[in-house]
Amino acid sequence: MTGGGMMGRGMRARIAALFVLLLAFAGPALAVNPDEQLADPAQEARARELSKELRCVVCQNQTIDDSDADIARDLRLLVRERITAGDSDEEVLAFLTDRYGDFVLLRPPFNAATVALWAMPALLLVLGLIAATVYLRRRPELAVGERGLTAEEEAALADVLAARRAAREGPPPSDPA
Amino acid sequence: MLNEVGHFALVLALAMALVQSVLPIVGAQRGDTRLMATAAPSAGAVFALVAFAFAALTVAYIRSDFSVLNVFENSHSAKPMVYKISGVWGNHEGSMLLWVLVLATFGFLAAVLGRNMPLSLRATVVSVQGWVSTAFLAFILATSNPFERLFPAPFEGQDLNPLLQDIGLAIHPPLLYVGYVGFSIVFAFAIAALIEGRLDAAWARWVRPWILGSWIFLTLGIAMGSYWAYYELGWGGWWFWDPVENASFMPWLAGTALLHSAAVMEKRDALKVWTILLAIVAFSLSLLGTFLVRSGVLTSVHAFASDPTRGLFILMILAAFIGGAFLLFALRAGTLKAGGAFAPMSREGALVFNNVFLTTACATVLVGTLYPLVLETVTGGKISVGPPYFNMTFIPLMVPLFLALPAGPLLAWKRGDAAAAAVRLLPAIVVAMFGAAASAWLAGEETALTAAFGIGIGLYLVVGSVAELWLRTGRGAAGARLARLPRLPRAMWGTAFGHLGVGVTVIGIAALSAFQTEVIRDMGPGDTASLAGYELTLARAERVEGPNYTDTVAVFDVRRGGRVVDTLRPAKRHYPARNMPTTEAAIKTMGPTQLYVTLGEVADGKVVVRLFYKPFVLFIWIGALIAALGGVLSLADRKLRIGLPAPARRRVPQGAAGAGA
Incomplete structure (x- = not known):
């Protein structure tokens, strides 16, 4: 095991060189990078929350918070720029939709085009509940006194009936396949 | 040679599937036992032929036979054997072949199991299953031949998408397909019940194992896919409300509702029409999922097919089966008699409540998934429906369901006592x-x-x-x-x-959601980051040669209270064949909790590191x-x-x- 502080200078240089080698494979970078982050933790937190609401417009269903695409980075920087400039969350989103359209919002705005989208879940639930109520109401009422048997009573009844049937029909076959 | 025989086996399978589609059901209609008895041999033949074709394609992959276009495009001689085999279904043609293999297996199982079922019901079920097999075999032969040859044969293959070179690919699609396709049998049962006009508690009891089996596999398949995405995609998310995930989630929601309504039908002979409807819906959603993923209408990692003829073909299959099933349902549902009586406050009532919420949730996911497609087609407007929408609509539907859930089993059948259940x-x-x-x-x-x-x-x-x-x-x-x-x-x-x-x-x-912590920072050799009581020191970097890739590994010593407790080795992996890099996360598991480390960009001898502490994530x-x-x-x-x-x-x-x- 190597202690963190026990590394020699030469080794450090070699390690640093190895890291540069990584550059050769400039691969999928991480989404949010340290150099993008804002100094103020509260502002940074707001930026992260907003980033989760915004679509990386060239990606396949990724938020700009998750995406490593260049455009996502540009959008993240833009969000932070607006926040630093004193914009409210709504103003940041408005700024971005002005440029990229509603497509950039992962939470679609409520307007004429999306009214069906937003109303549907509640509407379906209400319809479902109405349908269920009507169905339950229209069912034949349980007769007074017809309480139904408990699970134990039902099991006992089934066993008694089976025993009677078996007694009537003689011994059960040895292999009931 | 074997490839041509495999292709020919598919053609024969189509012919046998036609036999399976026609003879048993005609026999059932006429009461002709000899015709009905063709169910098992014809379904068996389809199964054997498709299994042979699948084996032939697998052999082509194992042998790295690059004269087969499909193998050339998705394999590489240096690829480890397990990925050569799982690569068979890591592409459009192969995965459709797997789909049909599962379909044929279920058809065969339905024909040989359930010997205590009435002969005519079994024959009808097997025939309806044959219709589905016929449609998909025709689809493969017409648009997606996996045995297409390439001349001259290239010397080396193009390798499989690196993201798919994972044990997840070996497990996730087969599990998911067994679940998806299992609903085809349930669907066949529903259609058979509508055709025969006979629907009772016995029917529910015969169909229940198929529902349960499909549901188990679908549950495992979705969970496996979620965990795979979690560790492979490298940003630590586990569910993205991606349309492709939704495509598998919708049949699961409908299947879960079906599982519960079939229980009512089996016990109490009630909810019959509804159960039939759910059975049709569950399979329709499986077909829809296949269409969404396979047609390329969604752009996503899963859509390796973006050929419009394929999309159109699946759309036609979809329209024929769903449309036909609903037409039959509309014509025949009225003839089914209502079953046993129960009070609203009862086990049955609780299960009705369950079904209302589960189907609404399912419909919500459906609307959210399809809305952007429909809107763009109708008005040309482009919108995105993403996680914020689904979280906002789906979670509120789950809360009442979960609150009522433990009470359900405590209520008696027919008439329950809500107060007693609440006390318990x-x-x-x-x-x-x-x-x-x-x-x-x-x-x-x-x-x-x-x-x-x-x-x-x-x-x-x-x-x-x-x-x-x-x-x-x-x-x-x-x-x-x-x-x-x-x-x-x-x-x-x-x-x-x-x-x-x-x-x-x-x-x-x-x-x-509530307790995860995260650190994003630059780290050079010797730097230490602290996270949730752990200190992670970047000790060194290493190059590790894999079979068909090169890893650049950053080695982290993990300390807790000054003592080294573990080493984590996140890596950036490079696949020369596709010149495509991936990020390999390193994960330390402590009970159900995990530390999750991924690497980002490198500059000036420093690497960007993203560290997560994920409590109870497992x-x-x-x-x-x-x-x-x-x-x-x-x-x-x-x-x-x-x-x-x-x-x-x-x-x-x-x-x-x-x-x-």
């Missing part, structure tokens, strides 16, 4: 309240609400499920009740485990495993075993003795 749930409610308060206090201001709600509901479900099982043991001393536990019917255990699993998953999701998938185990227990219940009346008779001596108690 008191321990669960008390535990949930304490848990909610404690987690809110731990979580701090920002996430207090998430923590309190999520953990509270999760604990309520867990304790409620355990309490239900305990209450079933009746009265008496604790020891006697404990002794009775193993003797409870397995279906009861199944219910409890299924519901327990939901609770465990909810706890995992809530804990992750609960998300463990819950799914527990729920699936519940399904297995239900499947193992005595009453679902084939040859049902006989065991009941055989058990007379013990049963009669116990009946007096």
Whole structure:
């Protein structure tokens, strides 16, 4: 095991060189990078929350918070720029939709085009509940006194009936396949 | 040569599938037992031929036969054997072949199992299954021939998409397909019931194992896919509400509703028409999922097919089956008689409530998934419907469902006592309240609400499920009740485990949302980052040669309280064949909690590191495993075993003795 502080200078240089080698494979970078982050933790937190609401417009269903695409980075920087400039969350989103359209919002705005989208879940639930109520109401009422048997009573009844049937029909076959 | 034989086997399979589609059902209509008896041999032949074709393609992959276009495009001679084999279904043609293989397997199983079913019902089911096989075999032969040759044969293949070179690909699609396609049998049962006009509790009992089996596989397949995305995609998310995920989630929601409504039908002969409808919907959603993924209308990692003729073909299959099924339903549903009576406050009533919420949730996911496509087609407007929409609509639908869930099994059939159920749930409610308060206090201001709600509901479900099982043991001393536990019917255990699993998953999701911590920073050699009581020191970098890739590994020493407890090795992996890099996360598991480390960009001798502390994250998938185990227990219940009346008779001596108690 190597202690963190026990590394020699030469080794450090070699390690640093190895890291540069990584550059050769400039691969999928991480989404949010340290150099993008804002100094103020509260502002940074707001930026992260907003980033989760915004679509990386060239990606396949990724938020700009998750995406490593260049455009996502540009959008993240833009969000932070607006926040630093004193914009409210709504103003940041408005700024971005002005440029990229509603497509950039992962939470679609409520307007004429999306009214069906937003109303549907509640509407379906209400319809479902109405349908269920009507169905339950229209069912034949349980007769007074017809309480139904408990699970134990039902099991006992089934066993008694089976025993009677078996007694009537003689011994059960040895292999009931 | 083998490839041509494999192709020919598919052609023969299509011919046999036509036989399977026609003869048994004609026999059932005419009451001709000889025609009905063709069900098993024809379904068996389709199965054998498709299995042969699948084996032939697998051999082409194992041999790295690059004269086959499909192998050339998706394999590489240096690829490890397990990925050569799983690569068979890591592409459009191969995965459709797997789809049809599962379809044919189910057709064959339906033909040989269920010997106590009426001959005509079985023949009709096998024929309807044959229709589906015919359609998809025709699809493969017309648009997606996996045996297409390439001349001259290239020397080396193009390799499989690196993201798919993972054990996840070996497991996830087969599980998912068994689940998806399993609903085709359920669908066939529903169509057969509509054609025969006969629908009773016996039907529900025959179809129940198929529903359960499909549901178990779908549950495992989705959970596996979620865990795979979690560790492979490298940003630590586990569910993205991606249209492709939704495509598998919708049949699962419908299937879960179906599982519960079929229980009502089996026990009480009620909800018959609804159960039939759900069976049709569940399979329609499986077909829709296949269409969404395979047609390329969605752009996503899964859509390796973006050929419009394929999309159109699947759309036609979709329209024919869904349209036909609903037409038949509209014509025949009226002839089905209503079943047993029950009061609104009863087990049946609770299951109706369950179905309303599950189907609404399913419809919500459907609307959210298709809305952007429809809107763009109709108005040309482009919008995105992403996680914020689904979280906002889906979670509120789950809350009432989860609150009612533990009460359901406590209500008696026909007429239940809500007050008594509430009293019995008191321990669960008390535990949930304490848990909610404690987690809110731990979580701090920002996430207090998430923590309190999520953990509270999760604990309520867990304790409620355990309490239900305990209450079933009746009265008496604790020891006697404990002794009775193993003797409870397995279906009861199944219910409890299924519901327990939901609770465990909810706890995992809530804990992750409320307590996850994250550090993003530059690190050079010797730098240390602290996270949740752990210190991670970047010790060194290494190059590691894999079979068909090169890893550049950053080695982290993980310390807790000054002592080194582990080493983590996140890497950037480079596949020369596709010149494509991936990020390999390093994960340290401590019980259900994980440390998750991924690498980012490198500059000036420093690497960007993203470190996550993910408390209880494994609960998300463990819950799914527990729920699936519940399904297995239900499947193992005595009453679902084939040859049902006989065991009941055989058990007379013990049963009669116990009946007096």
